[in-house]
Amino acid sequence: MIQAVIFDLDGVLVTTDDSHYEAWKQMADEEGIPFDRQINQRLRGVSRMESLEIILEKSERPYTQDEKRNLAERKNSYYVALINQLTRDALLPGALDTVHALLDMGIRTAIGSSSKNAPAILRQTGIARLFEAVADGNQIKHSKPDPEVFLLAASLLQLPAADCLVVEDADAGVVAGARAGMPVLAVGAVAGHPLADLSAPTLADIDLAAWIRDYNRK
Numbered sequence: 495m496i497q498a499v500i501f502d503l504d505g506v507l508v509t510t511d512d513s514h515y516e517a518w519k520q521m522a523d524e525e526g527i528p529f530d531r532q533i534n535q536r537l538r539g540v541s542r543m544e545s546l547e548i549i550l551e552k553s554e555r556p557y558t559q560d561e562k563r564n565l566a567e568r569k570n571s572y573y574v575a576l577i578n579q580l581t582r583d584a585l586l587p588g589a590l591d592t593v594h595a596l597l598d599m600g601i602r603t604a605i606g607s608s609s610k611n612a613p614a615i616l617r618q619t620g621i622a623r624l625f626e627a628v629a630d631g632n633q634i635k636h637s638k639p640d641p642e643v644f645l646l647a648a649s650l651l652q653l654p655a656a657d658c659l660v661v662e663d664a665d666a667g668v669v670a671g672a673r674a675g676m677p678v679l680a681v682g683a684v685a686g687h688p689l690a691d692l693s694a695p696t697l698a699d700i701d702l703a704a705w706i707r708d709y710n711r712k
């Protein structure tokens with residue numbers, strides 16, 4: 495029986511997936527490293543340093559560990575400047591309605607994000623109080639596709655993994671949810687993912703509360 499929904503944050507609830515792209519793009523342009531939205535797809539759900547390694551695959555020269563740390567910090571400073579301007583307008587279609595509908599029917603809610611900036615984004619958009627538990631990049635050793643962040647969220651809720659449904663917009667995140675043994679709703683570019691139990695273009699296109707009600711009746 496599904497008792498909770500664990501939401502990824504960037505690209506599922508908030509438009510910050512685009513802010514990640516803008517910040518990496520600025521850094522890559524300054525370094526003269528080719529970077530586009532196609533490469534950006536591979537950064538979804540993976541940690542900051544792993545994202546940097548993917549971007550550096552296209553670099554013409556090697557970077558030392560110190561230089562890599564500086565590049566990652568520089569990108570994060572651009573990103574933080576962008577998220578400091580976020581308002582509720584950054585919430586994605588259907589996000590708030592879905593969370594409220596779930597809470598109204600007694601389904602518990604949590605965040606499972608690879609981002610170290612997740613707490614700041616939740617505060618900035620005013621949605622922090624809607625989630626009982628937050629598992630994020632500050633608390634984990636292995637980012638998605640490792641299931642650690644989702645298993646942590648389930649343990650914070652004190653629920654078995656199979657009783658938590660994951661909502662994801664990243665290939666790495668869908669894989670992580672499936673590896674955690676959780677049903678997965680895939681949205682955005684990964685809608686239709688073979689490991690997902692259900693899919694929708696956005697949260698506005700699916701009545702997740704009704705789907706869970708049906709699932710729990712079976």
Ligand code: BG6
Pocket residue numbers: 503504511514537538539540541542545570607608609610611612631664
């Ligand atoms: C994930 C994003 O939510 O967080 C990734 O999908 C990002 O693109 C990762 O790299 C880490 O984010 P941060 O904020 O810790 O740099």
Ligand code: MG
Pocket residue numbers: 502503504505506511538539662663664667
């Ligand atoms: Mg995401």
